[in-house]
Amino acid sequence: MWGYRPRKSIAAGLALSTILAASLLLMALAGDKPAVVVMLVMVGVALSFGLISPHALNEAVRQIPEIVGSISAARAFVQMIGAASGQLTSGGNTVISYERLNPVLLSRDGVRLAHVEAGPAAAQVPPLLFVNGWTGDHGIFTPQIAHFAQSRRVVAVNLRGHGSSDAPQQDYTIAGFADDIAWQCDQLGLRNPVVIGHSMGGRIALELCGRYPDLASGMVMIDTIVMPPPILRESxxxxxxxxxIGGPDYLAIVKANAWELGCNFEDPARRKMIYETYVLPPCERTPQHVAHSMMRNAILNYDPVPAAEACRIPMAYISADVPLVNMARDLDRLQEICPQLVIAKTMLAGHYNTIEVADQVNAMLDRFLTVGLHRCRH
Known part of the structure; x- marks a missing residue:
């Protein structure tokens, strides 16, 4: 309505900035002008460049359809190449890839514990702490790391015995994993993170937040058998x-179990890709003594009720469509203990919904971070 002309604005800005910049250079060479004069000229340069704003450039470019078409085609080509190479993109820009997430090792009593980190360390929002599940690693959260690292600090641990972490001969318990992660948070200066656990990582997240009630600002469990009925132990x-898992066919059994949890919603080729890229490699790397001890202790020796009773921070649960998990998780019992719990569900996705329907999971996590953290604080 003001008769705005982007091209004229750009030309005026270029001319004014050139004149003022030349004046600034002459002042610097002369060296006898008051500081306030130099500062005012510098402000003038900045304001003149303001005329050449991104909005003006965008408006000018929009008037040339051929350029717009070329940019769109190039963006689509880059996204296609990125997908083929395993890279994840956001807004057309390559953000992160599974292969580029290089684990960092910290030594706790001689045992090296791995984590990956991304995003701005000084972001003014709560950081995120991702916890992998049984025989997994940080890769299961690759789309979430790519998405959230654009605005906040993100740390994803490799549990002791998993991924790039050491796997000493010892007992592997839910409480022990929680203690490791609390130590890692202290070492990394990770203050009040939102803890997000996938599968067995959700039980570890619950134990962590109950065991260390001042550590986290919120918690999310993703497709976790969180409150299994006692009778399940005897089945x-x-x-x-x-x-x-404790026998000679360990690896075949673990691989078959991991495949079945993926369910059959996805296109067969994509289901195979997800399994072979994000599920199978850490599964094959997890030593048998780790997998057997962890599962045995989680089923036979762990009671989640004390941690749930101590956990009063905002809490969410994101479900998938896995019959075994749906049957054994008992969310009604968890909600009786933790009335602040909110429940969501991804549509038509198996256990690896963080990869399979990453857009749904990311949207739910975004909603929890913007709204859920401010509800039902105790």
Whole structure:
């Protein structure tokens, strides 16, 4: 309505900035002008460049359809190449890839514990702390790391015995994992993170937040068997699973279990890609003594109720469509203990919904971070 002409604005800005910059250079060479005069001229240069704003450039470019078409085509080509190479993109720009997430090792009592980190360390928002599940690693959160590292600090641990962390011969318990992560938070200066755990990582997140009630500002569990009924411990299926994990066919049983949890919603080729890229590699690297001890202790020796009773921070649960998990998680019991719990569900996705429907998971986490953290604080 003001008769705005982007091209004229750009030309005026270029001319004015050139004149003022030349004046500034002459003042600097002369060296006898008051500081306030030099400062005013510098402000003038800055304001003149303000005329050449991104909005003006965008408006000018929009008037040339051929250029716009070329930019769109180039963006689509870059996204296609990025997808083929395993890189994740946001807004057309390559942000992060699984292969580029290089773990950092910190030594705790002689045991090296790994984590990956991304995003601005000084962001003015709560950082995120991702916790992998049984026989997994940080890769299961690759789309979440790519998405959230654009605005906040993100740390994803590799549990002791998993991924790039050391795997000493010892007992692997939920409480022990929680103690490791609390130590890592202290070492990294990670203050009041939102803890997000996938699968068994959700139980560890619950234990961490109950065991260290002042550590986190919020918690999210993703498709976690969080409150299994006691009768499950005595079921023949569970006993057979534990015997298999401890037996000579360990790797075949673990791989088959991981495949089945993926369910059959996805296109077969994409399901295979997700399994072979994000699930199978850490599964094959997890030593048998780690996997067996962790599963045995989680099923037979761990009671989540004390941690749930101590946990009063905002809490969310994101469900998938996995019959076994749906049957054994008992969210009604968890919500009785933790009335602040909010529940969501991804649509038509298996256990690896963080990869399979990453856009849904990211949207739910975004909503929890912007709204959920401010509800039901106790």
């Amino acid at each position: 023949p299926e569970v006993r057979a699973l534990l015997e298999g």
